[in-house]
Every structure is written in structure tokens, then in C-alpha cells.
Amino acid sequence: MLRQIILYFQTDSDRWLTMLTxxxxxxxxxxxxxxxxxxxxxxxxxxxxxxxxxxxxIFGTLRIIPxxxxxxxxxxxxxxxxxxxxxxxxLLAIPPVLINTIAGLDAVPDFILETAxxxxxxxxxxxxxxxxxxxxxxxxxxxxxxxxxIIASAALAAKIGAGGFGELIFTGIGLFQTDLxxxxxxxxxxxxxxxxxxxxxxxxxxxxYENR
Numbered sequence: 001m002l003r004q005i006i007l008y009f010q011t012d013s014d015r016w017l018t019m020l021t022x023x024x025x026x027x028x029x030x031x032x033x034x035x036x037x038x039x040x041x042x043x044x045x046x047x048x049x050x051x052x053x054x055x056x057x058i059f060g061t062l063r064i065i066p067x068x069x070x071x072x073x074x075x076x077x078x079x080x081x082x083x084x085x086x087x088x089x090x091l092l093a094i095p096p097v098l099i100n101t102i103a104g105l106d107a108v109p110d111f112i113l114e115t116a117x118x119x120x121x122x123x124x125x126x127x128x129x130x131x132x133x134x135x136x137x138x139x140x141x142x143x144x145x146x147x148x149x150i151i152a153s154a155a156l157a158a159k160i161g162a163g164g165f166g167e168l169i170f171t172g173i174g175l176f177q178t179d180l181x182x183x184x185x186x187x188x189x190x191x192x193x194x195x196x197x198x199x200x201x202x203x204x205x206x207x208x209y210e211n212r
Contacts, residue, residue, distance in 0.1 A: 004179040016183070022163030023191065027150045030086050034093035034146055039139065041094075042101025043127070052102060063095040068156050075160060085154070085162030092153055093146035100142025104135030137207055144199035148192050155188050 009016065045052040062070070071088045078084035108131050116130045132139075158166025165184045172180030 001179055001182070005183060008179060008183060016168075016187075019163060019165050019167060020187070023151070023154055023165050023188075026082060026085055026089065026157060026162050026164060027147070027154050027191075030089035030093055030150050030154075031143070031147050033086065034090045034150075035097055035143060037090070038094045038097035038142075039101050042098050042105065042139075043132075045098075045102050046105035055098065056102075059095040059098055062091050068159070071153070071156055071160055080161035082162055084160055085157035088160075089150050089153055089157065093150050096145040096149070097139070097142040100138045100145075101135065104138030105131055107138065108134045137203065140199060140203050140206070144196060147195045147199065151192050151195055152188060155184070 041055055045055055070091055071085065074084040074088045078087060112130060112134070113126065116126055121129065154162070154164050155166035155169055158164055158170055165187045168180050168184030168187075172178065172182075172184060
């Protein structure tokens with residue numbers, strides 16, 4: 001088995017790099033779009049409580065739908081390819097970021113907000129200099145969860161033509177080649193672990209004040 005894996009990288013390393021690039025691209029684009037939607041929506045839900053139940057119900061429902069089901073639902077709507085996969089992955093990634101953003105903002109103590117108001121801060125300053133920085137640990141945690149879910153689900157996106165390591169996994173299943181399954185699945189697992197490490201490092205850099 002090890003010999004077959006080594007042989008694969010000796011003969012098809014270019015193909016592996018192409019799949020790596022495709023997997024990272026679809027994952028990164030999906031995460032950025034999900035964050036751009038979920039974080040402002042979380043701010044709105046925290047500010048206007050009537051919106052909270054609506055958005056939590058919508059995206060909470062999406063969270064319990066299996067990843068493959070959402071991906072396949074994109075077929076009749078958008079067809080196959082990169083953007084249908086991104087759309088499906090964004091729908092999967094929004095709930096953790098949205099829920100954590102709301103929870104982080106709601107967890108900011110009232111006495112801190114009152115102190116900031118007493119120092120003369122206006123509403124905009126209160127949000128950008130107090131509430132969002134204090135909610136940042138929860139937001140980053142939601143982004144980390146979404147990133148790992150996206151990377152794992154992006155393997156399934158190969159079913160709708162998005163490329164990535166899913167191609168290798170499904171080829172291995174179809175041909176009963178365990179070496180391809182191990183390479184594809186192992187690559188996805190390593191990417192997920194590295195993503196966790198990356199967000200951990202980002203947290204330590206951005207949240208230096210917590211360690212002082």
C-alpha cells in the first residue's frame with residue numbers, strides 16, 4: 001500500500017497539486033463569502049432582536065440538512081461547476097458564524113457598555129471599539145468551525161463538478177483502490193488539521209490582549 005502511495009506521488013504529483021489548488025480555492029471563497037454574510041447579519045440580529053429568531057430559524061434548519069443533500073439541491077437550480085459548489089458550501093458555513101457572532105455580541109457585559117458610554121463613546125465607536133473586539137473570540141471560533149466543515153464538505157463538491165480531493169476519493173471508491181482513498185481522505189484530514197492550527201495562530205495574534 002505504501003509503495004502504491006509513493007508511486008502515485010511520483011507519477012501524478014501535478015494532478016494532486018491541481019486538486020489541492022481547487023480544494024483550497026473553493027473552500028477559501030466559500031468561507032470569505034459566508035463570513036461577509038454571517039457577521040453583518042449577526043450584528044443586525046444582535047441590534048434588532050426581532051430578526052434574531054427569523055435568521056436563527058432559517059440557518060438553523062440549514063444546519064441539520066446533510067451536506068451532500070444541499071450540494072445535490074444546487075444541481076437543478078444552478079447546474080454543476082465552481083459557483084454552485086460555492087453557493088452550497090456558503091449555506092453550510094453561515095450558521096456557525098452567525099450563531100457565534102450573535103452569542104459573542106450578546107455576551108458583552110452591560111457594565112462595560114455603560115462605562116464606554118460614560119467615557120463619551122458614540123454608538124458607532126461602541127460597536128467597533130468595544131462590542132466587536134470583545135465578541136471576536138466567539139466569531140473566530142465560528143469561523144474555525146465553518147472552515148473545517150467547508151473543507152470536509154468540499155470533498156463532496158466533486159459530485160457537482162467543483163474539483164478538489166473529492167475526485168480522488170470518488171475515483172478510489174469506483175475503482176476499489178484503497179491507495180486513492182487514503183491519499184484523498186488523508187489530504188482532506190491534513191487540510192482540516194492545518195486549518196485548525198491556522199485559526200489557533202490567528203486567535204493568539206489577534207487576541208494578545210487576553211493573555212496580558
